[in-house]
Amino acid sequence: MPRYFFHIIDGRDMRDEEGTELPDIYVAQSQAIYLTGEVLRDMGARFWDRGRWRLEVENDQAQILFVLHVLAEERSPPHAAF
Template identity: 40%
Template sequence: MTRYFFHVRDGQALPDRIGTVLPSLVAAKQHAVHLTGQLLKDDTGAFWNGEEWHMEVVDEAGLVLFTLDFIATEAPVMRVERRVGEERKE
């Protein structure tokens, strides 16, 4: 069993100082996806500010095993629509 650390960077560094003991790299990948889903589910909308965020998974020696990268990008029509809506509010 190996201890894996799931560090998040979303404009600020959120290091996982405790880690999670899992039986394999496959289990660590599954845990990373599950954890990411929870983070996105609990997000209050900050994810949509256009900044990328990352989950970096490392082992006990600090070796980066894999990274999950996320960014939300609205289609250009949505950006135009939002600007038009903002102009109407004025």
């Protein structure tokens, strides 16, 4: 079974040195989405301190297969017209 590595890059690299055996890339993509949701939930409001990070998934030959980018932009509310 192929092994996939899920690396989080947000100014500090959190490299997945162990990896996870999964049946195929489609399951790895699903796992990446699930992991992204977990990370965002755990970060909570601290996410706004960075506002950007990415999850890179590579195979056991160190080839990046896909990347999820997460970006938040805080906008000022429009001023009310008086």
